Amino acid sequence: MCDHIFAELQQRMPVRPTDLARPVFLSDGTTLRLAHERELKQAFPPGRNQHGENHWPTMLLVAFHDALTGLAMRPSWGAMYGRKNTSEQALAREAVQRLPSEAVAMADSHFGIFWFAYEGQQSQRDRLLRLTPERAQKVLPSQILRPGRRRKVQGMASAQERRVHSDWSSEAVVSGWVSACQNPDKKDQILYFFSSLDLIPKRILAIYKLRWNIETDLRSLKRTLELHPLTSKTKALVEKEVLMAVCAYHGVRATMYWSASQAGLTPRPLSFSASQDAVMAAWPYLQRASSPAEFDQEIEPLLEVGAQQILPSRSGKRSYPRQIWGRGGHFPFRRSPAKEAK
Numbered sequence: 001m002c003d004h005i006f007a008e009l010q011q012r013m014p015v016r017p018t019d020l021a022r023p024v025f026l027s028d029g030t031t032l033r034l035a036h037e038r039e040l041k042q043a044f045p046p047g048r049n050q051h052g053e054n055h056w057p058t059m060l061l062v063a064f065h066d067a068l069t070g071l072a073m074r075p076s077w078g079a080m081y082g083r084k085n086t087s088e089q090a091l092a093r094e095a096v097q098r099l100p101s102e103a104v105a106m107a108d109s110h111f112g113i114f115w116f117a118y119e120g121q122q123s124q125r126d127r128l129l130r131l132t133p134e135r136a137q138k139v140l141p142s143q144i145l146r147p148g149r150r151r152k153v154q155g156m157a158s159a160q161e162r163r164v165h166s167d168w169s170s171e172a173v174v175s176g177w178v179s180a181c182q183n184p185d186k187k188d189q190i191l192y193f194f195s196s197l198d199l200i201p202k203r204i205l206a207i208y209k210l211r212w213n214i215e216t217d218l219r220s221l222k223r224t225l226e227l228h229p230l231t232s233k234t235k236a237l238v239e240k241e242v243l244m245a246v247c248a249y250h251g252v253r254a255t256m257y258w259s260a261s262q263a264g265l266t267p268r269p270l271s272f273s274a275s276q277d278a279v280m281a282a283w284p285y286l287q288r289a290s291s292p293a294e295f296d297q298e299i300e301p302l303l304e305v306g307a308q309q310i311l312p313s314r315s316g317k318r319s320y321p322r323q324i325w326g327r328g329g330h331f332p333f334r335r336s337p338a339k340e341a342k
Helices: 002-012 038-043 088-098 114-122 133-139 159-164 201-224 235-262 272-287 292-306 337-341
Strands: 024-033 058-066 076-079 104-107 126-131 150-156 173-182 190-195
Touching (some): 114 173, 133 190, 173 201, 201 272
Antiparallel strands (some): 058 076, 126 190, 173 190
16 A cells, blocks of 8 residues: 555656656664564564663664655664664665666765665666765776766676676676765865766755755654554554654645645645644544535635745854754663562
């Protein structure tokens, strides 16, 4: 059902970047806290630190979201800790196979490694990945790439990577472009990108600016839709809860898209939380609609209200440094009765 809703909405919401007539999907990972139940502890073991085992089981989740509409593909998940743990890159490798064939996969430097780029190449999907300066130097060992320039490269797998991925051929090669761009916010920082797209660095940087949307999308899923923490007590119900949350998320995103379309806007400037409140207020009336005509009559006020939920413009810099609140008081660690008895 989750895949069907995504496919239907992806066809009916054809918003594309102005300089790239193809969908761009943003990837990132996050963690979800689960209920302290025996089955969940076995499937998604808690982490450990110097004080011992943590209390809450932890799920690692990787999502791909449309850069402009916010639509989310069915995410991939697994255990973050334990003997059978997985990684964000491995989950992204699984999820990238579900991307539309014409899509461009974009991710930050955490995914800017050889094997993820190679797997994307094997799936015949274009990639735009940020590189750390160290990885960019390995690809261009004898060249100095100045900002605004690019070089065509062919990267080969290292001996260690070939040992880990024994299914690769001995001549595993990734072909593409490495571009250098000046960071608009930090004049002393150079950003490096690897891309299979034949675009000049200025356009690469313009497209990469869309990547921040995945951060706000994951916040909407976890906080606004209250996906974190999950309350289900079995592995099967936890997975259903994740998928149903994504389906509900699609309902809000679809409302935002059609509200913006009627007002001549794009969906991103609208507030997700305010749009969700509008959907929840209109939901009883939509459920009572006995015919398509009555449903259309009820949904018109919803779209009009949704188009008014425009986020404020914050183009200027913040007037105070970014900080976080403290955690409050400290309490002694709780010990199990068996350890106290000893």
